[in-house]
Amino acid sequence: MGFTRSTASTDPLLGSRLHIAVKAAIAAAVAWQLGNLLPSPIGDYAYYAPMGAVLAVHPSVAGSVRESVQIFVALVMGAGIGAVFHVLPVPGWAAIGLLVLVAVILAGWDRLGDGRSWVITAALFTYILGNIDTSDFVSGLVGQVSLGAAVGLALTLALPPIPARIARRHLDSVAADVSEQLEGMAKVLRGQTADPEQAWLEVAREVFPDALRLRESFLALDDSLRGNLRARRWRDHVGRRRADAEVVERVAALVENLTYMLGEVQASPRPWLRLGGEAAQSVADTLDELASVVRRLVGDEPIQGSDVQPLAVGVERLSVLVRDTADHGETSFPGAAVVVSLRRILGVLPVPESEEVASPIPPLRAPRRR
Known part of the structure; x- marks a missing residue:
């Protein structure tokens, strides 16, 4: 006979999502405003700031710091790969293939955690969208995402949730x-x-x-x-x-x-x-x-x-x-x-050792035969 019935959510933080959503929304709005105040060329890429803010908002301060650092390192790695392939004398189709190959390999670094996907994203964005001025695009991408991540981290520090009720x-x-x-x-x-x-x-x-x-x-x-x-x-x-x-x-x-x-x-x-x-x-x-x-x-x-x-x-x-x-x-x-x-x-059961629960229970054994 088979027994299977389990209806609980797989999300251990279900119930704190509204708190996270509100923080992410505020962080994105603030990051957008601040991103637009930066001088050109970084200010020209303000649309990346809200993305960094949302990515950095986390249920915990430690998680926010960890993910912010991982995203920053992954972005720098990816932008660096894209910039290098810009100067290589390789046809576009071959450059894209080799770029993805290198980015995927480097994204396997365990220390990058959930931020590993940004190595590939930043590499492709830098190579494809940075045709006019690669250095401007790299500084804009890394700078704005980092700004957004800083806003998300600051908001998490100011309003850290403690999901004790959940x-x-x-x-x-x-x-x-x-x-x-x-x-x-x-x-x-x-x-x-x-x-x-x-x-x-x-x-x-x-x-x-x-x-x-x-x-x-x-x-x-x-x-x-x-x-x-x-x-x-x-x-x-x-x-x-x-x-x-x-x-x-x-x-x-x-x-x-x-x-x-x-x-x-x-x-x-x-x-x-x-x-x-x-x-x-x-x-x-x-x-x-x-x-x-x-x-x-x-x-x-x-x-x-x-x-x-x-x-x-x-x-x-x-x-x-x-x-x-x-x-x-x-x-x-x-x-x-x-x-x-x-x-x-x-x-x-967590009964204090000083409290005797019952008289000693003898081990299971068959009755002694006469």
Whole structure:
């Protein structure tokens, strides 16, 4: 049986785009005005200034600096290539081919990052559009794009976004998805669905891809603090939420694996649990406790040992149940896998070491024969 369902956006900064769009618009307008104030010949190419401004506007100060430098270096490299081919005694068609060959090779330099495409663009623009006065065109292109990039960078420095709310929404969304998945499994195990096989198909879905996007959103949040004048005020808050996100990400991966395993076993001709039975009820109660813990993970207060205690008791109860059925051979294997998964989840929960969650849980083993 195949389970795939994931609807989250692939954009870790979705929600801050309006902020970026407004900054880009302002930067482009300011760059255009300033570009037209420059003396000729640089001022004759003012239409390149808004382009540089838009390219330099970035969600983070560090990203804006990085991309501005990359664009400037790529432009200088490309303009230099175009200027060199202007003076070479090579036919136009051959010059274009060789120019592109050289530009593409040089654009492979890793340090250029996303600005690498400007090596080829600047080289072609310089060769094709700089026929009248190559030096004027090069100075105009590089100067105006650099001016625009400086405006974009300055605006990013003045109005740096901190997408903490976006990262928090992603964190809450993933935690809610995991909790709903656990509660959905518990409902099926209690026999509260009309069509259990269809219910497993609806409950089981890919959660880990969303968790990976959660990680990307916190990486973007970390990047937004670099060079940000407001970083000190936000650093502790972001650190706490990043720790929560790391736990939720790991729990999501384990729960997804647990969901697939239970769904496949219960939908097979030899299901492990009788839906609605005492054992299924015990597993369902434990899954509900885990769902409750996952919801508390993203609360405003740190999770405590008392929050995890009912879950640990439930895992112990399941451990005893599995040990008591160890003589049943392969039919007890899924139970052991469930207990192992739940133990792993308990191991990643951020409970202070000083707080005892539960009495030591003995390892899984078969009852001693007399």
